[in-house]
Amino acid sequence: MLSPQEPPKRKLRVATASLSGCFGCHMSLLDLDENLLDLIELVEFDRSPITDIKHCGTCDIGLIEGGVCNSENVHVLREFRNNCRTLIALGACAVNGGLPTLRNGLDVREVLREVYFEMPGVVSNTIPNDVELPLLLDKVRPINEVVRVDYFIPGCPPSRDAIFKFLTDLIAGRTPRLDYPHMRFD
Amino acid sequence: MNLEDTFIIDGTPIPFEPSQTVLQAALKAGVFIPHLCFYPGLRPNGSCKLCTVIINGRHTSACTALARSGIEVENNTPELNDKRRLMLQMLFVEGNHFCPGCEKSGNCQLQALAYELEMMTPHFSHFFPSRKIDASHPEAFLDMNRCIACGLCVQASCEVDKKNIFALSGRGMASHIVINTPSGKLGDSSFALSDKAANVCPVGAILPKRHGFALPIGQRLYDTLPISSQTEFLTTRKA
Numbered sequence: 001m002l003s004p005q006e007p008p009k010r011k012l013r014v015a016t017a018s019l020s021g022c023f024g025c026h027m028s029l030l031d032l033d034e035n036l037l038d039l040i041e042l043v044e045f046d047r048s049p050i051t052d053i054k055h056c057g058t059c060d061i062g063l064i065e066g067g068v069c070n071s072e073n074v075h076v077l078r079e080f081r082n083n084c085r086t087l088i089a090l091g092a093c094a095v096n097g098g099l100p101t102l103r104n105g106l107d108v109r110e111v112l113r114e115v116y117f118e119m120p121g122v123v124s125n126t127i128p129n130d131v132e133l134p135l136l137l138d139k140v141r142p143i144n145e146v147v148r149v150d151y152f153i154p155g156c157p158p159s160r161d162a163i164f165k166f167l168t169d170l171i172a173g174r175t176p177r178l179d180y181p182h183m184r185f186d
Numbered sequence: 187m188n189l190e191d192t193f194i195i196d197g198t199p200i201p202f203e204p205s206q207t208v209l210q211a212a213l214k215a216g217v218f219i220p221h222l223c224f225y226p227g228l229r230p231n232g233s234c235k236l237c238t239v240i241i242n243g244r245h246t247s248a249c250t251a252l253a254r255s256g257i258e259v260e261n262n263t264p265e266l267n268d269k270r271r272l273m274l275q276m277l278f279v280e281g282n283h284f285c286p287g288c289e290k291s292g293n294c295q296l297q298a299l300a301y302e303l304e305m306m307t308p309h310f311s312h313f314f315p316s317r318k319i320d321a322s323h324p325e326a327f328l329d330m331n332r333c334i335a336c337g338l339c340v341q342a343s344c345e346v347d348k349k350n351i352f353a354l355s356g357r358g359m360a361s362h363i364v365i366n367t368p369s370g371k372l373g374d375s376s377f378a379l380s381d382k383a384a385n386v387c388p389v390g391a392i393l394p395k396r397h398g399f400a401l402p403i404g405q406r407l408y409d410t411l412p413i414s415s416q417t418e419f420l421t422t423r424k425a
Contacts, residue, residue: 089307092286096278096308099287104314145311152307156286180412183301185285186292186403 012060012171015046015084019073020100020140021066023049025091028157029063035164042171059084061170064149067097068141072134081147086170089142089149090163092156092185100140108136151176155184195239195259202253209237209248212261213421218414219261220270220299222388223336224249226421229345233337236270236299271303278308281315282331283389289398290390292406296334298413320365322373326384326394328365333391335361343383351375352383363391 018026026049032039047056056062056076062084068074081087092098103111112127143149153166162182169176192199193208195217202211207230212219223234230249237248240260248259260266277283277296285291320328340352340363351372355364367374377384379394387393403409413420 092284095306096284097312097314099284101282101284101312101314102287104282105316139314142308142312144307144309149307154306177304178306180301181410183304185297185300186288 011044012042013046013058014043014048014061014063015056015059015080016048016050016063016090017056017065017076017080018049019064019066019076019094019143020069021091021093021098023065024157025065025094026050028091028155028160029163031160032164033160035160039164039167042168056080056083060086061167062087063090064088064094064143065090067093067100068137068143068146069100070134070136074137074146077143077147086150087147088151088153088166088170089144090153091158092154094143095152095154097140097142098156104139108138112136153178155182156186158182159184190255193253193255193257193259195261196263200253202255206253207249208239208241208246208251208253208257208259210421211253212248212259213417216417217261218417218420219248220302220413221249222295222299222334223338225338225342225386226423227346228338228341228386231337231341234273234334236273238266238269240266267303270299271305274300274303274305275307275309277334278305279310279312281313281334282317288332288390289393290332292401292403292409294390294408295388295413298408301408302413317362320372321395322371323375323377324373324395325379326372326377326392328363328372329391329393330362331391332389333363334389335363336388338386338388339363339383339392342386343377343381346382349376349381349383351377351381 016026045051046059047053056079062080064077064080064087068077089095093100116122116124116127153162155162159182162178165178165182166176192201195212198217200211200215200217209219209221209224219237219239221234221237224230224237232247232250235247238245239248241251241257285297291297317330319330335354337354340354343349343351351366353364353366354361356362364370365372365375384392
C-alpha cells in the first residue's frame, strides 16, 4: 500500500536588484551570516547580484534596493513588478528615494554640466551620450511612485535581523511586522 | 480617587487638575497621545492635529481641549491611529525628510512618531520641494527642508525669549518660517543657542552647529524606548 507522502515543499524563488542604491542593503542581506543557511532552505535566488542572472524570471518575492534615478532603473523595476508576486522595497532609498534625492532640487542639465565641464581636473568637454547609457530622470523617485509595491522595509540599511524577521514572517504566511528595535529610518 | 476629578481615556480613569488639557492630564498619568506641536510650558496651539482624539463622539485636539470630569476620550484606537499615520505620511512627503543624513535622527519627534505608529512608507507622491538652508548664524543651522511649520519656535521666541525672531508667513501650502531681520537671515538676528526657540524644534530644522551625530546609534533618545514609553520625559522636558 502506498503511504501518503507529503509533497516536497517548493522553494520560493527570490529576485533582488539594486537600482540607485549603494548596495548597502544587499550587504545587510549578506550580513545574515549563518541565518543565510536557514534562509536558503526556504528560498532559491533568481536574478540577483548574488547569482549574476541578468533577467528576472517568474518569482515569488522581489527585493528592490535603491530609488529610481534613470531609465534603466525604470525598466528593471517594471520587469520585477511583472514577474514577482510580491514586491518589497528594501531600505530607505527604495522607500522614499533616500540620499540620491538630494539632487532633486537641482536641474539635471546643470548637474551634468557641473560634473563634466566645471569640475577641477575634468579634461572632457562633452556630456557622455551613448545609446548604451541610461538617461537620467529629472527627479529621483521612490519605487512606489513608479510601480505598485506590496511591502516596505525601511532602514539605511535595514538591519539583518529586520530583513530576516520580515522575510521569514512573509514566507511563513504571517503578516510581516518589525518590532521596535528593528523599525529604523537610519 | 475622587470621580469628580477624573475622566476616561480608552476605559482608564485619568485624574486631572483644573485648567489642565486632556493631553497634559493624559501625559501626566502616563497615557501617551501622539503630538508634535505641544511643548510643556508653551501655550497649546493645536496646529499639527496629531493629538486628535474623540471626546464624547466628537473629533477634537487633545492639546486644546480642557479636561472635564466624566468625559469619555477615545485615543489609542486603530481608526485614530490610521488617521494619525496618514497625517504623518503627508508631513513626510511635503518636506524633505531623509533620516540617514539628518543630525536629528534618533532624537526626532517626527521620526519617533513614525516608528510608534509603524509608518512603513510615506505612501504618497513626494513633493521634493526646493527649500533654503540658512547657515548664516555662527552657532545654528536653519534647514527649512525639515520644517513642519508647527510654530513652536515662533511661540518660544515671542513669548519666552521676547525676541520675536521667527514668524509664519504665507498661507496653506505656502506657509513657511521667516526670520524677522531686514536680510531675512538668522545670522543678523539676536538668536542664541540658549534661547528657548533654539531647543523646542521637534524635527531637525533648527540645529546647533558642530554637535552633529554626537551620540552613537543605540544611545539616542528614541533608540531603545518608544516615544509612547517616555511620557514622563515629554511632560518634564525643559528647553
